[in-house]
Amino acid sequence: MLNDCTPDLLSALDEARPGLLRAVAPRDVEEPRGRWRGLAGAVACPRNTAEVAAIVTACARARVGIIPMGGGTGLVGGQVMPGGPAPLILSLERMSALRAAYRDENVLVVEAGMILADVQAAADGIGRIFPLSLASEGSARIGGNLAANAGGVNVLRYGNTRDLCLGLEAVLPDGSIFNGLKRLRKDNTGYDLRHLLIGSEGTLGVITAASLRLFPKPAATVVALLAVPDPRAALDLLALAEGELSGLISAFELIHRMGYDFLAQTMPEVAVPLHPIPDWSVLIELGLPQGVAPEEAMAGLYAQAAEVGLVLDGVIATSAAQAAGLWRIRESIPEGNRRIGAVSSHDISLPLSEIPGFIPRAGAALAALGDWRINCFGHLGDGNLHFNVFPVPGRSRKAHDHQRDAIKACVHDIVHDLGGSVSAEHGIGRLKVADLERYGDPAKLAAMRAIKAALDPLGIMNPGAVLRG
Amino acid sequence: MLNDCTPDLLSALDEARPGLLRAVAPRDVEEPRGRWRGLAGAVACPRNTAEVAAIVTACARARVGIIPMGGGTGLVGGQVMPGGPAPLILSLERMSALRAAYRDENVLVVEAGMILADVQAAADGIGRIFPLSLASEGSARIGGNLAANAGGVNVLRYGNTRDLCLGLEAVLPDGSIFNGLKRLRKDNTGYDLRHLLIGSEGTLGVITAASLRLFPKPAATVVALLAVPDPRAALDLLALAEGELSGLISAFELIHRMGYDFLAQTMPEVAVPLHPIPDWSVLIELGLPQGVAPEEAMAGLYAQAAEVGLVLDGVIATSAAQAAGLWRIRESIPEGNRRIGAVSSHDISLPLSEIPGFIPRAGAALAALGDWRINCFGHLGDGNLHFNVFPVPGRSRKAHDHQRDAIKACVHDIVHDLGGSVSAEHGIGRLKVADLERYGDPAKLAAMRAIKAALDPLGIMNPGAVLRG
Numbered sequence: 001m002l003n004d005c006t007p008d009l010l011s012a013l014d015e016a017r018p019g020l021l022r023a024v025a026p027r028d029v030e031e032p033r034g035r036w037r038g039l040a041g042a043v044a045c046p047r048n049t050a051e052v053a054a055i056v057t058a059c060a061r062a063r064v065g066i067i068p069m070g071g072g073t074g075l076v077g078g079q080v081m082p083g084g085p086a087p088l089i090l091s092l093e094r095m096s097a098l099r100a101a102y103r104d105e106n107v108l109v110v111e112a113g114m115i116l117a118d119v120q121a122a123a124d125g126i127g128r129i130f131p132l133s134l135a136s137e138g139s140a141r142i143g144g145n146l147a148a149n150a151g152g153v154n155v156l157r158y159g160n161t162r163d164l165c166l167g168l169e170a171v172l173p174d175g176s177i178f179n180g181l182k183r184l185r186k187d188n189t190g191y192d193l194r195h196l197l198i199g200s201e202g203t204l205g206v207i208t209a210a211s212l213r214l215f216p217k218p219a220a221t222v223v224a225l226l227a228v229p230d231p232r233a234a235l236d237l238l239a240l241a242e243g244e245l246s247g248l249i250s251a252f253e254l255i256h257r258m259g260y261d262f263l264a265q266t267m268p269e270v271a272v273p274l275h276p277i278p279d280w281s282v283l284i285e286l287g288l289p290q291g292v293a294p295e296e297a298m299a300g301l302y303a304q305a306a307e308v309g310l311v312l313d314g315v316i317a318t319s320a321a322q323a324a325g326l327w328r329i330r331e332s333i334p335e336g337n338r339r340i341g342a343v344s345s346h347d348i349s350l351p352l353s354e355i356p357g358f359i360p361r362a363g364a365a366l367a368a369l370g371d372w373r374i375n376c377f378g379h380l381g382d383g384n385l386h387f388n389v390f391p392v393p394g395r396s397r398k399a400h401d402h403q404r405d406a407i408k409a410c411v412h413d414i415v416h417d418l419g420g421s422v423s424a425e426h427g428i429g430r431l432k433v434a435d436l437e438r439y440g441d442p443a444k445l446a447a448m449r450a451i452k453a454a455l456d457p458l459g460i461m462n463p464g465a466v467l468r469g
Numbered sequence: 470m471l472n473d474c475t476p477d478l479l480s481a482l483d484e485a486r487p488g489l490l491r492a493v494a495p496r497d498v499e500e501p502r503g504r505w506r507g508l509a510g511a512v513a514c515p516r517n518t519a520e521v522a523a524i525v526t527a528c529a530r531a532r533v534g535i536i537p538m539g540g541g542t543g544l545v546g547g548q549v550m551p552g553g554p555a556p557l558i559l560s561l562e563r564m565s566a567l568r569a570a571y572r573d574e575n576v577l578v579v580e581a582g583m584i585l586a587d588v589q590a591a592a593d594g595i596g597r598i599f600p601l602s603l604a605s606e607g608s609a610r611i612g613g614n615l616a617a618n619a620g621g622v623n624v625l626r627y628g629n630t631r632d633l634c635l636g637l638e639a640v641l642p643d644g645s646i647f648n649g650l651k652r653l654r655k656d657n658t659g660y661d662l663r664h665l666l667i668g669s670e671g672t673l674g675v676i677t678a679a680s681l682r683l684f685p686k687p688a689a690t691v692v693a694l695l696a697v698p699d700p701r702a703a704l705d706l707l708a709l710a711e712g713e714l715s716g717l718i719s720a721f722e723l724i725h726r727m728g729y730d731f732l733a734q735t736m737p738e739v740a741v742p743l744h745p746i747p748d749w750s751v752l753i754e755l756g757l758p759q760g761v762a763p764e765e766a767m768a769g770l771y772a773q774a775a776e777v778g779l780v781l782d783g784v785i786a787t788s789a790a791q792a793a794g795l796w797r798i799r800e801s802i803p804e805g806n807r808r809i810g811a812v813s814s815h816d817i818s819l820p821l822s823e824i825p826g827f828i829p830r831a832g833a834a835l836a837a838l839g840d841w842r843i844n845c846f847g848h849l850g851d852g853n854l855h856f857n858v859f860p861v862p863g864r865s866r867k868a869h870d871h872q873r874d875a876i877k878a879c880v881h882d883i884v885h886d887l888g889g890s891v892s893a894e895h896g897i898g899r900l901k902v903a904d905l906e907r908y909g910d911p912a913k914l915a916a917m918r919a920i921k922a923a924l925d926p927l928g929i930m931n932p933g934a935v936l937r938g
Contacts (some may be wrong), residue, residue: 104708105821151655157716160655162664163632176912183820185851186620186629187890188668190897190905190935191917195631195664199657216715239573244759246685247626247716290713291769292760300760351652352574382654421656428659436659443645447924448660454923455916466659 002065002463004085005041009062013044017051020044028089031080032073032136036430038080040067043089049169049177049208055090056206056460057175065463066090068202070144071115073136075347076429078148078201078465087463090206092143098122099209106214107166107183112143112207119212128214131158131250135334143207149199151425153330156381157250157287158215160425162198169209170197173456183211196451201427202462204455218287221250222294223323226302226314227278232356234282234380237310241284241301248292251285252381253330258390259377262336263329270332271325273315281314282380283330285323333377337388343372343400344407346387348415349424355383358418362387365410369403384424387411412439428466436466471534471932473554474510478531482513486520489513497558500549501542501605505899507549509536512558518638518646518677524559525675525929526644534932535559537671539613540584542605544816545898547617547670547934556932559675561612567591568678575683576635576652581612581676588681597683600627600719604803612676618668620894622799625850626719626756627684629894631667638678639666642925652680665920670896671931673924687756690719691763692792695771695783696747701825703751703849706779710753710770717761720754721850722799727859728846731805732798739801740794742784750783751849752799754792802846806857810866812841813876815856817884818893824852827887831856834879838872853893856880881908897935905935 014021021042029038041064046052059066065087072079081087092113099109103126110119116137123130132145134152144150146168150161158164167182180194197205228234231254238252257279263270274281284301288294298316305311317323337345350358359376366372366389373390389407391397400407412422416439428436437445452459452467463469483490490511498507510533515521528535534556541548550556561582568578572595579588585606592599601614603621613619615637619630627633636651649663666674697703700723707721726748732739743750753770757763767785774780786792806814819827828845835841835858842859858876860866869876881891885908897905906914921928921936932938 102820102822104704106711107820149657149661151657155655159632162661163628172912172916176915178912178916179910180913182890183888184818184890184893186624186818186848186853186893188618188620188892188894188896189890189901189909190668190913191673191920192618192631192664192668193913193916195661196920199659199661204660216711218715219713235573242575242685244688246687246756246758248758287715289715289717289761291766292758297760349653349655351571351576353571379655384655419652421651421653421658423657424653424655425657427657432658440659441648443641443647444649444659444662446645447641447647447662450923451660451665451920454919 002085002459003063005064005088006062009058009064010042013055013058017054020046020051024089027072028069029080031077032075036077036080036082038082039086040089041086043091045091045094047094049171052090052171052206052208053175053177056171056173059088059460060173060175060458063458063460064088065460067462068147068206070113070141071136071139073140074144074148074429075426076431078427078429078462081464084463084469092141095208101126102183103128105183108212108214109181109209110142110212111209112141114142116140116142116145123214127217129217130164130212130214132161132164135331142210146198146207146210147200147202148427151379151382151384153251153253153379155379156252157247162195164213165194165198165210166213167211168194168197168207170205170207172205173458173461178205181209181211201429201465203452203466204461219290220294221285221287222298222316223283223285223326224298224302224314224316225274225281225283225326227274227281227312228310229312230280231359233310234280235352235355237282237305238381240305240310244301245286245297248286248288249284249381250287251283253283254377254380255281255283255330255333256376258373258375259333259336262340262375263332266336266339267332270329272329274313278313283326337375340390341397342388342390343397344389344404346408346411347424347426348387348420348422349382349384350415350418350420352383354418354420358414362411362414365414366407369406369410430465433466433468471554471928472532474533474557475531478527478533479511482524482527486523489515489520493558496541497538498549500546501544505546505549505551507551508555509558510555512560514560514563516563518640521559521640521675521677522644522646525640525642528557528929529642529644529927532927532929533557534929536931537616537675539582539610540605540608542609543613543617543898544895545900547896547898547931550933553932561610564677570595571652572597574652576680577683578650578678578680579611580678581610583611585609585611585614592683596686598686599633599681599683601630601633604800611679615667615676615679616669616671617896620848620851620853622720622722622848624848625721626716631664633682634663634667634679635682636680637663637666637676639674639676641674642927642930647674650678650680670898670935672921672935673930688759689763690754690756691767691785692752692754692795693767693771693783693785694743694750694752694795694798696743696750696781697779698781699749700828702779703749704821704824706751706774707850709774709779713770714755714766717755717757718753718850719756720752722752723846723849724750724752724799724802725845727842727844728802728805731809731844732801735805735808736801739798741798743782747782752795806844809859811857811859812866812869813858813873815877815880816893816895817856817889817891818851818853819884819887819889821852823887823889827883831880831883834883835876838875838879899934902935902937
């Protein structure tokens with residue numbers, strides 16, 4: 001059993017390391033969807049890894065829970081503890097330094113509190129890219145991205161956050177420091193603790209620094225927004241593009257008409273250059289090497305796809321401003337959704353070939369529960385859809401609160417049946433603990449519990465996240 | 470404490486599942502370098518996952534160790550137990566089926582006993598590539614490749630084996646079956662048991678099947694063998710190539726003159742088309758999309774590199790036969806080494822920028838121990854060198870047996886000092902247990918031991934591999 005974060009613990013920490021603590025601010029205990037408010041005794045803001053280790057050691061001794069905190073942008077409540085003994089929040093906000101840049105190695109070594117956009121900028125500053133890119137990049141911190149194995153729009157080409165990490169430094173639940181900041185592409189020396197910590201959402205330790213993989217900038221990029229007949233055609237277009245341009249497709253995003261409708265209603269300043277507005281469309285970005293003319297490559301793909309009926313209409317950006325305009329449409333869709341107000345949002349992934357069947361099947365199953373507007377969009381190239389359910393016009397989301405669990409179960413049951421995942425890129429946090437119990441493989445869950453008990457026998461690390469406490 | 474594999478256990482297994490067992494053959498207890506002979510009570514050859522689970526359950530009950538066996542091609546003794554209570558060998562040789570092929574998803578689902586070359590052929594049969602490629606691909610089995618997280622020649626572009634695996638099925642040490650054969654690019658539902666099992670060398674469970682990532686075939690490939698002034702120039706050439714052709718370099722292999730000398734001596738039929746024979750050279754393969762002329766791309770790179778002195782000489786293959794001839798040189802080097810007979814071989818990796826300093830530093834340190842011939846070659850693009858030490862002409866390797874440990878420590882100490890790995894792609898097995906204890910991060914080692922104890926409390930899975938039993 002854990003204890004409340006006591007004044008005794010706090011004064012001992014403050015005495016040993018003056019200036020370590022600050023009072024809890026509202027933003028420390030909120031999460032972006034406003035579903036929960038967290039509890040916290042105080043916020044500890046360590047300045048270095050030794051201080052993180054001292055905090056963890058003190059909390060272990062006092063049996064006080066720790067919430068590791070990055071930018072607080074997670075969407076599944078991994079960063080807020082709404083009940084139980086008040087934990088200490090361990091914020092990485094002061095550990096935001098670039099420790100080293102190795103241009104020739106395509107590596108950055110950064111502290112966990114560095115904001116994702118700053119990581120991107122540091123890479124850009126040495127003529128490289130760090131390809132992790134997601135809506136909250138202006139406030140998300142890289143340690144949180146690693147803890148959650150964040151996804152985003154460039155996974156198709158560059159992988160998830162775990163694929164962008166060569167090494168980690170972390171403080172384990174017993175206060176020991178894992179010095180694993182390797183800069184190696186190959187290292188087969190024992191169990192991969194890095195991959196175990198990545199995606200464990202702060203329940204097995206506190207990530208304090210990471211070595212990150214950078215990539216050369218493509219010589220040129222080109223973006224297009226293409227209308228397609230349906231999701232199956234979109235997947236066929238993806239296969240066509242991969243056949244021609246394997247490894248060069250940086251993003252392949254599906255957009256449904258509902259997304260455009262919501263934008264027209266809530267953010268009319270976001271112009272959509274397709275008329276008529278198509279039911280389905282995809283945003284494609286190619287990142288091309290020297291010797292391939294970008295607009296010609298995209299136009300060639302367009303022509304081939306149009307010839308076989310995979311593309312009905314489209315625009316190819318011919319300037320950086322046009323490319324940014326197309327991206328702005330895609331990136332505004334989540335904000336449009338927020339302004340409309342979803343009854344239930346689903347961050348799901350499916351085997352690619354199951355997607356064309358899933359969308360109508362889920363729509364039909366939901367229709368049995370009522371009338372809805374569905375906005376199905378996302379990272380089609382990764383099989384990752386955001387399948388979000390909204391009230392029909394004139395009805396409020398509040399009116400459907402009692403149906404949220406039924407909607408979620410309806411969607412998740414179908415996803416599970418098709419071999420998909422009920423959390424593609426957002427993680428489990430506290431929101432999906434019951435989903436993990438319901439859909440997770442029993443042998444995997446037993447192994448997870450055994451690993452948690454082995455590495456964090458006191459249960460102090462992010463209690464109640466991922467696994468029930 | 471474990472027990473010997475007893476006649477009682479074997480007859481119980483045989484009665485429950487007739488035909489499951491076979492006698493131990495010499496090849497079951499040998500390893501390619503002939504350093505050890507293993508012990509074994511019998512070989513169990515399950516036909517399906519349920520039989521694997523039954524074997525593991527019976528061994529757990531009887532406290533008998535299990536050696537999971539793929540092709541037996543591992544180079545660190547992970548597949549042979551030279552002492553202690555005789556284990557049961559669990560060979561996946563009968564579980565070699567292709568379970569399913571998903572061409573549209575770029576996925577194969579295969580059983581663990583499938584030979585790597587057969588996996589490659591199955592991918593080729595549906596117009597795709599499975600890029601894992603290594604010397605023993607004709608006999609290595611994919612389950613062993615996964616257990617060892619094998620590397621090979623295409624890591625630069627496609628990653629290590631772990632990067633090519635979307636999902637696993639495995640039998641855990643308690644006999645439970647982990648059903649994790651996902652075909653998803655994104656799945657953030659709890660700790661990544663897949664990545665924990667991959668690279669754990671059979672010490673945490675028996676991999677029984679995997680879903681594997683395939684890739685579209687490049688529209689064209691081109692291979693060149695280029696003479697470079699030194700390793701630093703080779704790395705500069707790599708950076709130049711990545712700047713121009715990011716993501717399209719399939720292989721970038723370093724070859725030292727010693728490799729050619731050994732080939733001339735032991736396999737003179739392998740023709741080297743460079744005259745004079747250069748001290749250092751690289752074999753580059755590009756895999757290119759539509760619209761990029763392969764020979765022009767390579768010739769352009771050659772010209773640019775030559776202009777700034779990074780390339781001194783070279784040949785670009787202009788036919789598939791010529792390309793195969795260049796690859797044959799690279800692929801014959803390990804056999805040439807075997808015929809000469811190394812005193813000590815080292816499978817190391819380094820941060821890329823440390824490589825030019827490492828090679829002379831290690832050479833100088835070894836010179837203090839005696840006179841040697843050093844063949845330093847390998848996957849330069851991954852920072853992975855095979856740094857192998859041979860006697861001078863006229864001396865036998867036997868004469869240096871007493872120096873092997875000193876040589877190894879000399880090389881490994883420098884590698885460790887430079888932030889490198891003492892096992893880049895071969896793993897720990899039983900050969901490098903002491904190295905892992907010496908060079909491994911203490912917090913990581915403690916976590917590994919805790920995980921091993923949590924998942925395999927009886928210690929039956931590949932006892933003594935990776936971690937001391």
